[in-house]
Structure formats: structure tokens, C-alpha cells
Amino acid sequence: MHVGNARYLKREDLPEIVPVFPLTGALLLPGGQLPLNIFEPRYLSMFDAALLGDRLIGVIQPSLVEEAGSGDPLRPALATVGCIGRITSFAETGDGRYITSLGGVARFRLLDEVAGSQPYRVFKFAPFMSDLTEEDDEASVDRGELLRVFKAYLDANKLEADWESIERAGNRTLVNSLSMMSPFGPAEKQALLEAADLKTRADTLIAITEILLARGLADTDTILQ
Structure with a gap:
């Protein structure tokens, strides 16, 4: 590192x-x-x-x-x-x-x-x-699903992101950056931190975001950039 x-x-x-x-x-x-x-x-x-x-x-x-x-x-x-x-x-x-x-x-x-x-x-x-x-298997991340859920969150909150930078980012950078900027509470943040590997962190991030969207609790004051 x-x-x-x-x-x-x-x-x-x-x-x-x-x-x-x-x-x-x-x-x-x-x-x-x-x-x-x-x-x-x-x-x-x-x-x-x-x-x-x-x-x-x-x-x-x-x-x-x-x-x-x-x-x-x-x-x-x-x-x-x-x-x-x-x-x-x-x-x-x-x-x-x-x-x-x-x-x-x-x-x-x-x-x-x-x-x-x-x-x-x-x-x-x-x-x-x-x-x-840095032994994480970046190829194991479902990048397409992660970006789909991320875009759904942005659309739900009428937010924009720097898609050019996102497309350039490797899977490790993408997963960790999205996890850090996520608007989740302490328990969810701790779960992302303690995820066993990169794939598990990505899957956890996707699952938490989908729950947030399904419950209609997206934070409209959060700005992702």
C-alpha cells in the first residue's frame, strides 16, 4: 500500500x-x-x-x-x-x-x-x-450492478456525479470511494468497513442502497461529487 x-x-x-x-x-x-x-x-x-x-x-x-x-x-x-x-x-x-x-x-x-x-x-x-x-480480487465486483444502484440513488435524489472520473476508476477505488461518501448511519458504515473482502463490501453497499431506495429514505441533502 x-x-x-x-x-x-x-x-x-x-x-x-x-x-x-x-x-x-x-x-x-x-x-x-x-x-x-x-x-x-x-x-x-x-x-x-x-x-x-x-x-x-x-x-x-x-x-x-x-x-x-x-x-x-x-x-x-x-x-x-x-x-x-x-x-x-x-x-x-x-x-x-x-x-x-x-x-x-x-x-x-x-x-x-x-x-x-x-x-x-x-x-x-x-x-x-x-x-x-492489496490482495482483493477486483474482477469479482459486479461493477455493472454497483453503478446501476448508484445511478438509481442519484436519480432518486436529483443529484449528479462526475461520470468521467467514475468510469476511469478501478473497482477497488470505486467501491471504497462510494462506501466512504455514502450517506449511511454508523452501523452501515461499520458493516462496510468490516466486510471480509472487496466483493463483500460491494455487495453490502448494493444491498444497503437498495433497502434505502425501497424505503424511500434517500437523503436529498447529500451531495455526491
Whole structure:
């Protein structure tokens, strides 16, 4: 996996621990780009530290299941799977915020939390090695069906897309980009993240979109471009 100026090909290319950034409803996938507006002091500190180090941040959703003893909003229970991102762009706004973008490197399974004096949380993790080697079978994706459902969603919401760019995109880029920009809720986003392979993610994306259309719940405020 090549992200920004770095290549991640084996476990040794990644650190043993990573700071985690909990974001409800956010989805970062390998090869994707997630823009962020950072303003909380603890996460400003996290990005400061990452910029001085390996530039890696773990993006993960808070757990979708209520757990006993997880009432601390500063230390919520977390989902078991997230995605590591590399800081690929960074700018200061002049009013204390950071405008940054993370490039997806690999999904990971959350392991033990590591105690420390930093204001943010740090965890050991196990990366999905298939994401580093990009072993997905792109030919297994039903591209025609995916584009059919995507177009139906656009038509239902009177939206437009850059079809020239879509036609040029490979199946991996297409599936992951559509998954990230989809207007689905946290549970659906987590299902897309945890899909076993590219074909499963594409099939899941198609199924969720068809359910959305069938129920007439398409979000007319969503803009896909």
C-alpha cells in the first residue's frame, strides 16, 4: 500500500501502537481520503505528536453496543475494527484549528489500550495484512450492478456525479470511494468497513442502497461529487 510519501508492505512498516481518533459515522478505507477539521485540544495534541512521528492515526467509531461502565464521554467504548490513516495534507487556520486529510493505509483490529500521560488514547493493534498487499480480487465486483444502484440513488435524489472520473476508476477505488461518501448511519458504515473482502463490501453497499431506495429514505441533502 502506497500512501503519500510512504509505502506500507509488511507488519514491520507499521508501529506497534497507534493513537486513536473516535469518530461516529466516519468511514476511512484503504486508499481513501478522509478530510478532517480538528479543534479539540486533545486531538490537536494527537496530530502534533503524529506529525513529529510516523504521521499515523487510527480512525475508529465508538462502539455501537452499550457496555457497562462505558459512560465516560472522554473514554467511550470503541468498535473493534478501525482504519489507520496517514496524514497526507495539513494546514493551520489561524484560529486554532487544523484542516487535515488522512489517507487510508490498512484496517486494524483493536487490542489492548496503552496507558500514558497524553490526553488522547493509544492502543496496540493488529493490521489487516490483506489491505497492505492489496490482495482483493477486483474482477469479482459486479461493477455493472454497483453503478446501476448508484445511478438509481442519484436519480432518486436529483443529484449528479462526475461520470468521467467514475468510469476511469478501478473497482477497488470505486467501491471504497462510494462506501466512504455514502450517506449511511454508523452501523452501515461499520458493516462496510468490516466486510471480509472487496466483493463483500460491494455487495453490502448494493444491498444497503437498495433497502434505502425501497424505503424511500434517500437523503436529498447529500451531495455526491
